[in-house]
Amino acid sequence: MINAFHVVVETHTAGDPMREGVQWTDLTRSEIAAALGHEGFAVSTTTVDRLLDELGFGLRKPRKVKTMGECADRDAQFKKIGALKARYLNAGLPVVSLDTKKREILGDYVRPGRVFSTAPLRGWDHDFPQQRLGVVIPHGIYDLGRHEGYVHLGVSHDTADFVIDSMFHWWNHHGVRQYRGAEEMLALFDSGGSSGCRAVRFKNQLQCFADLTGLAVRVAHYPTHCSKYNPVEHRLFPHLTRVCQGVFLDSVEMVKSLMQKASTRTGLCVFVDILDRLYETGQKLPTFIRDTLRIRFDRLLPLWNYVLLPTPDVEYWEVI
Numbered sequence: 001m002i003n004a005f006h007v008v009v010e011t012h013t014a015g016d017p018m019r020e021g022v023q024w025t026d027l028t029r030s031e032i033a034a035a036l037g038h039e040g041f042a043v044s045t046t047t048v049d050r051l052l053d054e055l056g057f058g059l060r061k062p063r064k065v066k067t068m069g070e071c072a073d074r075d076a077q078f079k080k081i082g083a084l085k086a087r088y089l090n091a092g093l094p095v096v097s098l099d100t101k102k103r104e105i106l107g108d109y110v111r112p113g114r115v116f117s118t119a120p121l122r123g124w125d126h127d128f129p130q131q132r133l134g135v136v137i138p139h140g141i142y143d144l145g146r147h148e149g150y151v152h153l154g155v156s157h158d159t160a161d162f163v164i165d166s167m168f169h170w171w172n173h174h175g176v177r178q179y180r181g182a183e184e185m186l187a188l189f190d191s192g193g194s195s196g197c198r199a200v201r202f203k204n205q206l207q208c209f210a211d212l213t214g215l216a217v218r219v220a221h222y223p224t225h226c227s228k229y230n231p232v233e234h235r236l237f238p239h240l241t242r243v244c245q246g247v248f249l250d251s252v253e254m255v256k257s258l259m260q261k262a263s264t265r266t267g268l269c270v271f272v273d274i275l276d277r278l279y280e281t282g283q284k285l286p287t288f289i290r291d292t293l294r295i296r297f298d299r300l301l302p303l304w305n306y307v308l309l310p311t312p313d314v315e316y317w318e319v320i
Contacts, residue, residue: 113245
């Protein structure tokens with residue numbers, strides 16, 4: 001029967017070209033049992049389970065772990081980020097990981113996941129924009145030292161202004177009390193997007209944050225194609241996705257109520273607020289703005305590592 005099993009799955013089996021011996025099949029247990037029946041073996045799905053187990057087939061879910069591209073200085077930057085995190089955490093200074101999560105569409109749109117319900121949940125059969133009630137763009141800030149997440153829900157576009165407004169809200173309502181007396185912080189970002197390492201407007205807005213908080217902002221970007229290693233991606237975002245699975249998101253307030261329930265057994269706390277400002281895209285800065293930045297690039301990998309210093313004699317905000 002083992003030979004017959006191999007014959008059945010052979011035409012429905014694929015492999016991983018990068019990992020010899022890794023195979024998968026798109027047949028279900030019932031389909032395999034039926035195919036074996038045609039070969040003269042009357043077996044149950046329980047027997048198929050045993051055959052699959054003996055031959056090393058397990059029920060697995062694809063995971064996003066393969067890097068799409070190589071980066072020459074990847075390892076050097078990871079070592080630098082590790083050293084920076086250790087230095088700032090040991091000194092009791094704020095270390096935050098920041099990124100914007102995939103936007104959510106408001107309305108009766110079907111989303112992955114299941115929930116307990118007394119009746120069928122009926123959603124739109126297409127994702128056409130005509131029925132949208134709006135969009136929600138969650139920006140996440142994960143505090144590595146305190147194991148806390150801060151989510152700010154935007155309603156328009158993911159821009160550098162939105163990212164910095166999120167940072168301002170976190171600092172003025174939480175950080176300034178938690179890190180009273182701190183003069184610097186470490187912020188971890190991806191290398192692309194609205195907070196990318198080449199975005200001049202983002203650096204200009206960071207300068208405003210440094211000026212108005214009095215903090216020297218040390219920035220470290222994760223290398224290209226390595227955003228999945230940014231702590232916010234695996235310490236905060238999966239739990240936000242989990243609490244929103246299988247439900248219709250009717251309003252920004254509903255998204256807020258769901259996301260602030262996200263927690264873990266290890267003690268993760270999540271704070272959620274709404275930023276209803278409308279952000280414009282495509283805004284450009286005059287070239288002379290670059291010369292006004294009090295920015296200091298590192299000698300090692302300056303594209304990804306730099307510090308924005310607060311301008312002297314600028315009165316900064318503090319919430320008492």
